[in-house]
Amino acid sequence: MPITYTSGEQIEVYRFSIPVTVGVPLLALFLQAFLPRRFPFFSIFDLPLLVTIFFAMARRNPISGLLTGAAIGLVQDMLGPYPIGLYGIAKTVVGYGASSLGAKLDVENAGARLLVTLGFYLVHAAVYFMVARGMVNLTLDWSWSHGILAGLANAVLGVGLYFALDKFKQRT
Numbered sequence: 001m002p003i004t005y006t007s008g009e010q011i012e013v014y015r016f017s018i019p020v021t022v023g024v025p026l027l028a029l030f031l032q033a034f035l036p037r038r039f040p041f042f043s044i045f046d047l048p049l050l051v052t053i054f055f056a057m058a059r060r061n062p063i064s065g066l067l068t069g070a071a072i073g074l075v076q077d078m079l080g081p082y083p084i085g086l087y088g089i090a091k092t093v094v095g096y097g098a099s100s101l102g103a104k105l106d107v108e109n110a111g112a113r114l115l116v117t118l119g120f121y122l123v124h125a126a127v128y129f130m131v132a133r134g135m136v137n138l139t140l141d142w143s144w145s146h147g148i149l150a151g152l153a154n155a156v157l158g159v160g161l162y163f164a165l166d167k168f169k170q171r172t
Helices: 018-038 040-044 047-059 062-079 086-102 110-134 144-168
Strands: none
Touching: 018 040, 018 047, 018 062, 018 144, 040 144, 047 062, 047 086, 047 110, 047 144, 062 086, 086 110, 110 144
C-alpha cells in the first residue's frame, strides 16, 4: 500500500463534535489508567497516544495537534506516578508531527496509518525516554526489541481504532 503525497487542494480537514472531542480522550485515559491493573498485558498499549495521533491527523492543523497532544499528555501525567510533564512533552511533539504529516500525506488507508502510528510510537518513546533520563533523571532502560514490538502492537490496534473513530468525523 503506497503512501501518496497529496496537494493542498486535495486535503480534507475534519472537525469533531464537542462530546467526541472531550469524551474520546477521556475514555482513552480512563481505560489506560485502569485496564492495565486488571489485565497486565494491556500495559503495552498507549490509547491516549493513539487518540492523539488520530485527532492530529484528522484535523491537519499543527497548532490543534500540539494542543491536543499537550492536553492529553498532561492529564495522563496526572493519573500516573511520574512527574507531570513527561507524557505532556512527548505527546505534544507527536501531536504536532502527526498533524503536520497528515497535511502532507494520504493517511486514510490502512497501510499509511500503520506506518505512521508505528513511527510516531517510536518518536513518542524516544522523546519520553530522553526527557525522563535527561531532564528528570529517572532510571529507565531502552530496549529496541520491546519498543518495536510495542510499536507494532499499538499500530495494529491503532488502525482498527482509527477506522472506528472515522465514524465521528465531520467535514469542514
